[in-house]
Amino acid sequence: MKFTFLWTDIMVWLLVVSLLVWGWIVSRSPQVKKQWHSIFQSSIAISCAVILLFYLMFALLDSVHMRFAVESSGDDSVKSETQYQADMVSVLDKLFKHRIEHTERTYSAPFSTHEYAKSIVVNDQGISTQQYLPLKHVATDLAQGQSTSSDIVKKSLVGVAAGIVITVFLIALHLLLRSRSQKRGFKQQLNMVIKGQTKLPWRTAYLTLGGLIILFSWFYYLSFSYHVLGTDKVGGDVLYHSLKSIRTGVLIGILTTLVMLPVAIFLGISAGLFGGWIDDIIQYLYTTLNSIPGVLLIAAAVLVMQVTMDNNPQWFETTVERSDLRLVFLIMILGVTSWTGLCRLLRAETLKISQVEFVTAAKAFGVSKMAIIRRHIMPNLMHIILISVVLDFSGLVLAEAVLSYVGVGVDPTMHSWGNMINQARLEMAREPMVWWSLLSAFLFMFVLVLAANLFSDRVQFVLDPRAQK
DSSP: OEEEOOHHHHHHHHHHHHHHHHHHHHHTOHHHHHHHHHHTTSHHHHHHHHHHHHHHHHHHHTTOEEEOBOOOOSOTTSOOOOOBOSOOEEHHHHHTHHHHHSOOSSOBOTTOSBOSSOEEEEOTTSOEEEEOOBOTTSSTTOOTTOOHHHHHHHHHHHHHHHHHHHHHHHHHHHHHHHHHHTTOOHHHHHHHHHHTOSSSOHHHHHHHHHHHHHHHHHHHHHTTTSOTTOBOTTSOBHHHHHHHHHHHHHHHHHHHHHHHHHHHHHHHHHHHHHOHHHHHHHHHHHHHHHHSOHHHHHHHHHHHHHHHHHHOGGGOSSHHHHHHHHHHHHHHHHHHHSOHHHHHHHHHHHHHHTTSHHHHHHHHTTOOHHHHIIIIIHHHHHHHHHHHHHHHHHHHHHHHHHHHHTTOSSOTTSOOHHHHHHHHHHHTTSSSOOOHHHHHHHHHHHHHHHHHHHHHHHHHHHHOGGGGO
């Protein structure tokens, strides 16, 4: 086995390291630490943060890719280099290996034991009949005479019990660490959490975490015996597809924002501080970009990218690498085309800050422009930047779904909620209607976007001085 790093894997793990470093820097600044402490004093904010971290965990599990060695022929006399399989698998793929290998023939409803539509079956007498064929990889361990409903209830209790055990262990571990850091006894810390007397609403955080873990444990344990969210047209498990799509949505939401930030910050501050012909050029640039319909601009860039990739097949060895490179290009395209709004905001704020007394005094004392930007302008723009980052995240997640729906998003072979919705478009017109693929993609995307929006509201309320008046 060897680890293989895709471009997006490198980007997401660099992001994680950067966030850890930034968190360490924040912990050393009492003022910034107090602001973030105020953000998490809201029960809604800390609950949404737990949900976002839960989504991020699945994105990270799907960002560790491996290749396994090809089994040797058994001839030890011939020694050669180890050959590895072309297919790459992630940690999430290993967790759902039982559902990747055991696919069905076609559609099946959630928790069903038979296919969703009738098939023509010819018996030994040559008579054709229409029947609901049984699924091959569902309830294989069902005892003779045992009903499906009783088996689901029994396994649901086991899955929920496992989730409760995991939740209790994690909460107890966190309480132990908190009690030691606060120099309190474990029972005292537990009583304070139960009564809601802690500075941060840990009770709400624990309840949210417990609900998510129990729900996932229930789904995961049942996935060994049933298709919890049904199967798609080719018999693939919809729960597995929905979880795999988390990585695509999270990466587009986070990495696109990081691509956009340097361009917006540099041009916005330059236009507001230097003025003159520099301001005129930057204003002309983002006004021109805003006059072009965003979908058409992105579609044109994606088509150019697609032609370039088709003309250079030597860039990638597998379809996974090809789809990953297309995702990187899509992130770059979305970042380059979505910086104009933040740039306009930063320009206006920089114009206002550059006229205040301390900036005027710094100019009079001959302080360089770079020093003024670093010491006076950037610290006063951070609340706008942070608010824009959180607000743009949910918009970019939805943008991926829209672009994939119209055919200019991620590669069709890549798991994404947009591709699931695009495939469900024809399924909704079937008779009987296939509804679970669309519903699954909608629910997973809805929870992520709702949590991001509610969290951004709290960030805006705490960091924006005008929101507190």
